[in-house]
Structures are given as C-alpha cells and as structure tokens.
Amino acid sequence: MIQYKLQQIDGRDVAVTIIGQNISIPFDPDNTDYQDYLAWLAEGNTPIPADE
C-alpha cells in the first residue's frame, strides 16, 4: 500500500513524497503524480505529516 508524506518549506506544505521512494511531487494540479495523490486522499487516506 502506497503511503504519502507531506513536505514543507518554511512551515508550508509544498510537496509530498512517497515512503520508500526518493521522490518529491510538487503541488501542481497538472502534475499527474499530484493528481494520483489527490485521488488517494479522496479514497479517505491521510498522509504522514511533514517533519518538524
């Protein structure tokens, strides 16, 4: 099961990564990886919060 984790810059969520993958997905509505993340959220899933 895929698991997303939020990523922050200066306290603001700007991207997500996928646990276990060296990947970062920007919050761009035209980015299809971001669209997959939104679909994942729509299924009721919750991302891991960003590191403090």
Place this chain on the structure above:
Amino acid sequence: MSYNGSGTFQINTSGQPVVTGTVISSTAFNSLTADLATGLSTAITKDGQTTVTANIPMANFKITGLGAATVGTDAVRYSQIQSGTDKLITVTGTDTLTGTMTPALTAYAAGNQFSFVAANTNTGAVTINIDGVGVKSITKNGSTALAAGDLTANSIALIEYDGTRFQFLNVGNVVGPASSTANAIPTFSGTTGKLLQDNTKVKIVSNNITMDGSTSGTLTVAASAVSGTNTLTFPANTGTAILDYSTPAFRNRIINGAMAISQRGTSFTTSSGSAYMVDRWQVGATQVSKITGTQSTTSATGFTYSQSLTVASAFSSGAADLFYLTQGIEGFNIADLGWGTANALPITISFWIRSSLTGTYSAFVRNLARDRSYIATFTINSANTFEQKTVTIPGDTSGTWATDNTEGINFGIDLGSGTNYNGTASTWTGSNVFRTSGSVSWVANSSATLFLTGVQLEKGSTATSFDYRAYGTELALCQRYYIKWTQTANSSWGIFEGWARTTASFRATAPLGIPMRASPTSSYSNVNINDGGAAYTVSSFTDLSTATTFAVQAAATGMTQYRPGSLGSNGSAAYIDASAEL
C-alpha cells in the same frame, strides 16, 4: 455587232444614222432589230429566264437581298455563316448518331469541322452518319474509340473529318456531370485524358480537388520545361484545416514513435505496476512484475529500435485488471483535430508490430475522462514477424477532448486486460473500453514477446510514410515530459550547483532548456552534497520546481550554512530526473 466584249453595246452603223425625209432601208432596220434582239438575249433577265454563261465580275459591288441557301449549290447568305448552319449538325442517337444539316451535306471532305449538341451520354464507341453521306467513326486522340461518357448529354461536341474518320476535338474539355449527379467527379477511361487544354487556368469555385478510388492518386505540379518557377500556393489559414490531412510539420502526433529515445535506460520492469519504458511509452498494469521491457535493437526494416515486451510471469487477468502499452498525447498537439465538435477529423494510426502470438489484437484511443473510447482491431498473421498495421478512426464529434497541456488522446495497444474493458470494435463508445472479447490475452502466455516501432498517429484517413524527425528534435519533444541528468560513478563534478540554505537543507536550481508540460516530479538515486570540504548524504528531496525551472531542496545534516556546493554522485552512478508525464 451587239456587245464589244467589254460590256459596250454597239449598233450596226450600216444605213445609219437615218436622215429626216428619207426612206429607212429595210436592211438597216432589220440589222438594227437583230442587234437589239441579240443584246437583250445576252442580258440577264430579272425573272430568271436566262442562264448565265460566264462568271459575272461584280467589281466590288454586293449582291444584296440574297435568299438563304437551301441546297449545297446555292450561294450562301452571310447570315447563314453567322448562324453557323454550315457547321451545326442536328444529331439524334446515343452511340450510333444520325446527323442532319441545312442545307444537306453532300460529301465529306478532309478538314470539315462540325459541331453538335449531344442528345445523350454515349455508352461506348460512337459513329455518325450526316445526311446519309456515310457512317464514320468518331474517335479521340487519333484513332482511339470514344469511351463511355466522353460525350455528355447536352454538351457541345466538336469533330473534324480527317479523310477517314471524325476526330473528337474537345475530348479534354470535360463538361461536368449533370446536375443530377452533384459532387460527382468527371472520370477519364483513357490514359491520356487531361482536364483542360494548355494555357488555360483551372479554377475551383467553392469546392475541392479530390483523389478518389480503390488504389491511389497523385496531384502533381510538373516542373516547367523552361526556366521559371512553379509554385503551389496555399491560402492563409483563416479557416479550419487548410492543409487538411497531410500537414508537413509535426505530421506524427506520437512522440518517439521509432523508440529511439530512452532516457530511463534500456531495460524496464513493472515491479511497481505501471511503468515507463522508452520515452513517452508506458506499460499500464494493475499487477506487478508480469511484464518486462527493453529498448530492443530487433526492429522493423528502416528502424533501429523497438519497444520490446516480454511476459515475465503469465497472468490470467481478472475482470478489473488492465494491461496495455500506451502513450498519452498532449491536448495542444491534437487540438486541430476538432474532436468533440461537429468538425471532428479522422485520424490514421500506423505501426510495425511483431508478436510471438498470432491473432486479433485491439488498438484504442480514449479521452482524458475515459468516457469516450474507440477500439480498432488488427490481426497479427505470422508469429515473430514484423507486420505493419494501419487503422483509421473517425473523428469523435462527442465528448470532451482536451486541447491544453493535459492529455488530449490516449493511444494504446491492449495486452490482455480484463472483461470490464471489453467493448465493440469500430464504433465510439461512451465508456472506458479498449479491447474486444476476442482479442489475444497476450499477458496470459508465459514468455510471450511483443515488439512495437514506427508508430505514427496522423490526421486524415491515409497512412503516410513515417515522419522521421531529427534525433535532437525528438529528444527535445520527449524532454517536455521527462528529463534525466546522469553522472557516472566518482565524477569530480556535480549535476547541479547550489548552496546550503541551512545546515540541514541544500537548495539547487537550474533553468529547464525545454519548458516542461507541468511542474515536474523529481526523483534521484545515489546523490549527495559536496561542498568541497565534506560530503553530506541526501535523505530526501523537496520539489520546488515550476514548468520552466528545476528546483529542489535536498535534506542533509551538518552542512555549513550559506556555503556553496554541488548535488552529484555519492560514488556510484547517479541520476536526478524530472517527470511531467501525462
């Protein structure tokens, strides 16, 4: 005496002139009356009693009030020439023509030209008999018999007698079909027919020149035999689809159809399910590790590479499983097709494919919402042999088809998806279907292979030759969707330069040479940060990119704030990539 030969009437002078008071000699009188009789008998009588016995010199005077000629030996009244009665034949019949003229023709002579209005469209070879003079063939281009349709009902035919036959002079000046056959194209059954004579202009008014038929056609602009320039001029593009169907630029809407660009490597797995292969091509899969792929040098003639797929683990698809090889085409690149409108244009997809399994396969196109789809089946006839396949798909006048930077058309070839995706071939369907029930379930066959190359998707109903583009051009097209920066092991320089924003974050940015479709997803492998004094292990990237600038913030620990450094190899072969795939 009478006329002196020059037109002067002379009286006999014997006994003349008579004298007053004297008796006129009978001899003189009789001579006079004889001369008068001779003179009057020699003159032309107005009631036509006399017959002219010699040519009459008119000394530039006209014969006026002349009656119209009715037989061939009558003098011609000028108005008869003006009305063309000497050339015009009244004709009856279809292939065996009977002609009549007024005055009636009495003989054919080489050089005689006549015209007539065809009563009917001929159905084969044609003969004519004018005023019973004799039956003669009407031929074209010398002695070639007329073909059906050379004479068109109500059209004017011009013929000339060559001493043996009548030759049809205006064979090339085809008069269009009768109004009852609107939109029909004049046809030529001969091999040398031409539309119009030389030195004329062809003007098409509100219509098209159409090549039609079961084979092929060519519209040729012939080179001039003398110095000069022949120009084929197209109008300004003020309407829709001026250069319809064969736009010379970007004819192939598929990118990397020759499978020559492969930035991700040359061998691929589906260990996470769906996975990209050579650039722009993706295996869609709901099951992991069933299919592997390579950029193969086994290819069709004329191509160097193919995308090869192999069934790594045979799988019998459940109803909801999907397996296909696909490419999404950006909406900007298919906007001119007019799909989703009443003016939707057809597309033709051609490709070279080879499979270890013969049978029926399904190619498909879908829209972004996956609520419009079209299945086009094709047959692989011989196992392990490259075969070129062509399918033509009518433009979709329904649905929503993106014309922006999102996916316009999704093209693919099914590899054995489940029954949920079964549909009917050769028709538009308002749901997400992309295979027929009878299509080969390729993924269900252990070690099955499939090779694909030379894929072209173009506007129109005809497949043209593959649109080879320069390698650099094709690479640039690919890099709008994916770009990969690589570095060999132990390289002494970085992939990107940057600086330590904090002791735990390093920021690197670089302009993208090719603006990407969207802000890209970044990923990396074997990358660390090196500031010249020490190397720091990267624990993660946070992507800050836009479509025009690649930017990441790499997390590490122990760096010196504000010190510049580089992102690069940690000692092993490294890469950083950016993906904005559809």
